[in-house]
Amino acid sequence: MTTERVAVIGTGPAALMAAEVITGAGLGVDIYEAMPSAGRKFLMAGKSGLNISHIGSHEDFAAQYQDHDGRLRDCLRAFGPEDVVQWMDGLGMPAHTGPTGRIFPQSMKASPLLRAWLRRLEGRGARLHLKHRWTSWDDEGALVLNAPEGRVVVRPAATVFALGGGSWRRLGSDGEWTAPFAEAGIPVTRFRPSNCGFLVDWSDRMRDAFAGAPVKGVRLSAAGRETREELTITARGVESGGIYTLSAPLRDAIETDGSATLWLDLLPDLEASGIVRRLAAAPAKQSLSNRLRKALKLTGVKAALLFECADRGALKHSEDAAKAIKALPLRLTGAAPLDEAISTAGGVAWDALDANFMLTGKPGHFCAGEMIAWDAPTGGYLITACMATGRAAGAGVLAWLARERSGVSRQL
Ligand SMILES: Cc1cc2nc3c(=O)[nH]c(=O)nc-3n(C[C@H](O)[C@H](O)[C@H](O)COP(=O)(O)OP(=O)(O)OC[C@H]3O[C@@H](n4cnc5c(N)ncnc54)[C@H](O)[C@@H]3O)c2cc1C
Incomplete structure (x- = not known):
């Protein structure tokens, strides 16, 4: 059936977002969800709070993304953080910006926003079909779906x-769409974990005493990037916001070299020279733990990390101890499993898409969101890019249908 x-x-x-653009132009939309x-x-x-976007100039914002070419940047220029805020206002969901520039709905939750969004789409004539899993294209290029009533075939515009x-x-x-895409000859790159935790070979002592402990007031760095966000020790490694921010270069290093080094500055507000001075001034007869505690207030999980990762012999000398405290190497042996990652890099290759997000090998079929091969840290960057590419794909549909119709009317 052609509709x-x-x-x-x-x-x-x-x-x-794609449905919003298309229904906004007065076209009917059927939304299918597995x-x-x-x-x-x-x-x-x-x-734990819908971080939907992040304030910043277009250049700073776009610099957070790894993508193939300028197309993602163009989408973000057309629909960036300020547009997200305006759009939320239009849904009756005013925004709130946190102290680090993260943008949330004032209610913090996603559910009222999702409800209002679906209501608006249904009010514009969109029909939602739940439990409808797209599985493949049939020989005529129609969409085949598994639905509660069985196999459904549709041929949308x-x-x-x-x-x-x-x-x-x-x-x-679940990424199962990659199989029919690959079968249809559409290039899809493998999924890789992003915004994920990492594995560390902790000593039993470290794991037993500190699994679950947050490490606050540190500076983390890897591959020339750094963050002051905290990290959390887990039974098998490290997790949390600071780690997510650095996850792309850490993951890449593990893929190339088999392991990666995360550098920790345990006392980012003290210069190395100040640390040396304070340690040197402490009575020599005190144990190292006591000197760290009394001279530097370095205790608990931070002191444990120092003993876990630094050469104990080197810690005897104030200069070497200061060096280790300012640049402590933590060896990461792998990324946490893909399914646990907040997002995934990889997916539909940019080469498979034209400037309007249409699959070049499948005219009339468009892609949007995380299924396309781009990567970004959390902090609102993921959802903003999903919405921006959804808008671009929706606009692509409208432009393509207009071209198709004008072609048909010229032929008549
Ligand atoms: C715990 C967690 C916290 C996060 N926090 C943040 C955050 O604070 N800020 C941020 O920016 N991002 C965050 N993210 C990431 C963000 O949620 C995703 O990047 C975003 O939802 C991706 O949007 P999308 O529309 O591309 O795909 P999705 O939201 O993944 O939606 C894809 C939909 O397609 C459906 N589907 C899949 N296959 C089929 C099929 N064959 N047929 C029919 N339907 C199908 C799925 O059921 C799903 O509903 C978080 C993710 C997680 C897991």
Whole structure:
């Protein structure tokens, strides 16, 4: 059956934004979702505060992304942090900016925003079909879906895929779409964990005493990038916001060299010379632990990290101890499993898409969101890029349909 309606597959932020653009132009949209309810990963992202965007100039904002060429930057120029705030206002969900520039809805949660968004789309004529999993194209190029009533075949006027990346599969983003895409000859690069934890060979002592402990007031660095966000010790390694920020270069180093070094500055507010002075002034008869505690207030998990990662012999000399405290190497032996990553790099290759996010090998089929091969840290950058690419794909559909129709009318 050919319909004059457009199919949007997925109910994450990329899909809903594409549906918004298309319904905004007065076209009918059918939204298909494999799961029994909409936007499960988006809702999970909002569980501890939906960090939907991040303030900053376009240049600073765009510099956070790893992408193939300028297309993602163009999308973000057309729909960046200020547009996200305006768009939220339009949904009756005013924004709140945190002290580090992160943008949230005032309610902090994703659920009221998702509800209002779906209501607006349904009010514009979008129809939501839950438990409809897209599986493949048939021989005529129609979409084949598995639905509660069985196999459903639809031939929409155009299709937007926004099927997500390859992590947290229980929320729907299982990456199974890569198989039919590859079968259709669409280049897809393998998923790699991003914004993920890492593995460390902790000593039993370190693991038993400090698994779950946050390490605050540190500076973390890797491959020329640094952050003052904290990290958390886990039973198998390290996790949390600071680690996510550095996860792309750490992951890349592990893939190339088999391990990576995360550098910790345990006392970022003290110069090395100040540390040497304070340690040298402490009575020599005191134990090293006592000198660290009394002279530098270096105790608990921070002191344990120093003893775990530094050469104990070197810590006897104030200069060497200061060096270790300012640049402590923590060896990461691997990334945590892909399914646990907050997001994934990899997916549909940029070469497979034209300037309007249409698959060059499949005219009328567009892609958006995390399923495209770009990478970014958390902090609102992921969702903003999903919405921005959703908008671009939606606009691409409208432009393509207009061209197709003018071609048809010229032929008549
Ligand atoms: C715990 C957690 C916290 C996060 N926090 C943040 C944050 O604070 N800020 C931020 O920017 N990002 C955050 N993210 C990441 C963010 O949620 C994702 O990047 C974003 O949801 C991706 O949007 P998307 O629309 O591309 O895909 P998704 O949101 O993954 O949606 C894809 C949808 O497609 C459906 N689907 C998949 N295959 C099929 C199929 N074959 N047929 C039909 N439907 C299908 C899925 O069920 C799913 O609903 C977080 C992620 C997690 C897991």
